[in-house]
Amino acid sequence: MPLVGNIRDFGLSDFLYLVDRGYKTGCLHLSRADEMASLYFEKGKLITATRKDDNVPVTDLLVRKGKLTPVQAAQAAQEHQNQNGVHLSQVLINLNLIGRDELQRILQQHIEESVYALFSWNEGEFRFEQGQRPDPTAPIMPTPLAVEHLIMEGVRRIDEWGRIKDRIPSTDMVVKFIEQPVERTKGINLAADEWRVFARINGKDTLAEIARKTGMSEFDVCRIVYGFLTAGLVDVIRKPAPVPMLATGRPLAEAPRVKKSLVTRIINRIRGM
Amino acid sequence: MQTVKMVISGAVNAGKTEFIRTISEIEVVSTERPATDDTRLIKKETTVAMDFGRIAIGDDLVLHLFGTPGQKRFDFMWEILSEGMLGLVILVDSTRPETFRETNRIIDFFMSYRETPYVVAANKQDRPNAWSPEELRLALRLPSHIKVLPCMATDRESVKNVLLELLDVIMQRSED
Numbered sequence: 031m032p033l034v035g036n037i038r039d040f041g042l043s044d045f046l047y048l049v050d051r052g053y054k055t056g057c058l059h060l061s062r063a064d065e066m067a068s069l070y071f072e073k074g075k076l077i078t079a080t081r082k083d084d085n086v087p088v089t090d091l092l093v094r095k096g097k098l099t100p101v102q103a104a105q106a107a108q109e110h111q112n113q114n115g116v117h118l119s120q121v122l123i124n125l126n127l128i129g130r131d132e133l134q135r136i137l138q139q140h141i142e143e144s145v146y147a148l149f150s151w152n153e154g155e156f157r158f159e160q161g162q163r164p165d166p167t168a169p170i171m172p173t174p175l176a177v178e179h180l181i182m183e184g185v186r187r188i189d190e191w192g193r194i195k196d197r198i199p200s201t202d203m204v205v206k207f208i209e210q211p212v213e214r215t216k217g218i219n220l221a222a223d224e225w226r227v228f229a230r231i232n233g234k235d236t237l238a239e240i241a242r243k244t245g246m247s248e249f250d251v252c253r254i255v256y257g258f259l260t261a262g263l264v265d266v267i268r269k270p271a272p273v274p275m276l277a278t279g280r281p282l283a284e285a286p287r288v289k290k291s292l293v294t295r296i297i298n299r300i301r302g303m
Numbered sequence: 304m305q306t307v308k309m310v311i312s313g314a315v316n317a318g319k320t321e322f323i324r325t326i327s328e329i330e331v332v333s334t335e336r337p338a339t340d341d342t343r344l345i346k347k348e349t350t351v352a353m354d355f356g357r358i359a360i361g362d363d364l365v366l367h368l369f370g371t372p373g374q375k376r377f378d379f380m381w382e383i384l385s386e387g388m389l390g391l392v393i394l395v396d397s398t399r400p401e402t403f404r405e406t407n408r409i410i411d412f413f414m415s416y417r418e419t420p421y422v423v424a425a426n427k428q429d430r431p432n433a434w435s436p437e438e439l440r441l442a443l444r445l446p447s448h449i450k451v452l453p454c455m456a457t458d459r460e461s462v463k464n465v466l467l468e469l470l471d472v473i474m475q476r477s478e479d
Contacts (some may be wrong), residue, residue, distance in 0.1 A: 031431050033438065039401035040442065048441040196404060262444075268415045288307070288389060290477045292364070296307070297470045299360045300463055303326070 038153035043260040046177040050074045057162040062154030070164040075174030078164050079144045087167035102127050118167045130172050137171045149184035178218050178261040185257035194256045201248050203266040206233035227254045305364050312371040313394035314402035318426040318456035319370035320354045326462045327356025390469045391421035397433035420472040424454035424465045
C-alpha cells in the first residue's frame, strides 16, 4: 500500500531520510493546487524527478539544452525501441551521442533544481508508491544521487524559524553526533559555515554556546544543525540536568529496578491470559 | 499487596483507551468526554484525564495500566503518571503521519524525565494505509535497539504481545 500524508506534517526532508535509510525503491508523488511532481528512487537514491509542466523524454530535454540535435534524438528513440528494458539515457551513452559524465552533469543539475524548488512547499499531499519505476524515456541519471546531499542543499534554502523549531525547540539543546557520522558525511559537501558548526559539535555544547563560539547568529547555527539533523548526522538532546541521588546512591532519574522473579510472574500471567 | 505500574501513552486517537480496555480484567475506569477542541475533528470522545486498567498477577501482586490523556493541555499529568512506572508503551496511529511529530514529543518528554524501558506499538496495522513498523522506526528516527511492534489495540493477542515485548525489555534491566 502507498504511504500517504501531507508534507505540512511530514516534511520532504523527513521523507527523503526515510527513503534513504529504508533503501526504498518507488515514486514519491507530490501535489498541491495545480502543481505536481514525481521523484523516483532506486534503493534509497534519487534517479529522476519530473514535474507536471516539464515531463519530457531525456532526448527532448537535451535538444532543448542544445546538447543533442533532433536527428540524433530520433536516432536514439529508434534504437531505444529495439532495446528492451534499457533506459533511453543508457541508449544515448551506448550510441556515443553524449558522454556519461556530461549526461550526468546536465541531468543532475536539472533534477536537483526541480527537487530544491519542492523544499519551499509548506504543504501538499504526498503519496509514495513502492516499486513504481519511471518511464524508460525519462531523464534518468546514469549515477543515482544520494539524498543526504539533496537534504542539505534543500535545507540551506529554508529561511523560516517555524520548520526549524519543530525539531529544535530551544537553543539550550545539546548537539551530538549519531553513531558513525563520518560514514554518512561522504555524500555531503559542507559549506565553510557548516564546517565551522560541524567542528564545534562535541555532545556538550548547546546551540547557543556554539553560536557564541563561532560568532554566528543562533538562527544560522540552528538552520545548519537542522540540516545535519535532517540528514541524519546528528541528534539534538535536552541538556541533562544535574541528577539528584537517592540515599542508596542510585540516581533519581533511573527507573526503579525490579526483581527478575517479579517480571517473570507478570510475563507468565499475561501469557496465560 | 504490591502494585506495579505500566503507562500507555501516545498522541490523540492513537488507541490508548482501546489498548487498555482489551487487556484489563476490570471495566476500564475511563474519563472520556465529548471532544471540545481540535480533537473533535478526529474523534467524538476523548480521554480528558486518564484511563485505568488492572491485571491481577497473584494474591499479592497487581499490575496497573494507566493511559495518558493525548491532549497537550494535560501534559502535566504525564509527569505524575510516570512516577515509579515499570515501563512505557508508546502507541502510534500508523495511518496518521500528522501525529508522528507529537509522538516524538511524547517520547522526548518521558525520556528526558527518566531512563524508562519502553516499546513503540504501531497501532491500526489492519488498516489499508498503515505505515509498517519499519517505516515508523525511520519516520520517528528511533534507534535500532528500540522495539517497534505491529499492533491492533482491539486484538487481545496483539496487545499481549506488545506487553510481553515490553516485559522482555524490563527483564533485561532487572536485578537477580
